[in-house]
Amino acid sequence: MKLILAIIRPARLESVKEALSEVGVTGLTVLDAQGAGRQRGHVEIYRGREYTVNLLRKIELQIAVEDDLLEPAIEAIIKAARSGEDGAIGDGKLFVLEMPEVVRIRTGERGPAAL
DSSP states (O other), X not given: OEEEEEEEOXXXXXXXXXXXXXXXXXXXXXXXXXXXXXXXXXXXXXXXXXXXXXXXXXXEEEEEEOGGGHHHHHHHHHHHHSOTTXXXXXXXXXEEEEOOOOXXXXXXXXXXXGO
16 A cells, blocks of 8 residues: 655645546545745735745645556646646646555554555
8 A cells, every 4th residue: 555645736736636536536635735836936025025935825634545557647646736748847746655654543453455
């Protein structure tokens, strides 16, 4: 089992959820996040003064999948989260972590059955 952490643009959330559903991923957790990468933030004007916003709003998805769904899920996220054909700085990142154990609290099921 694997845990995919996906950091994406907020505007791409619905398309990523639809793409994951199409490949058979049924559950995910969505968190609001802020971060900085190559985008480096931007300058905003508020009440006549300039402010540099270093942390940009992002969405973090936490997706637990069985090993056989890992590659289809990654491809679905990349395709749905990418801006245009070649993508753009700020489209996001994916992190894949080993997940040695999962336990469903309600039933006590363990392993892939708990997903």
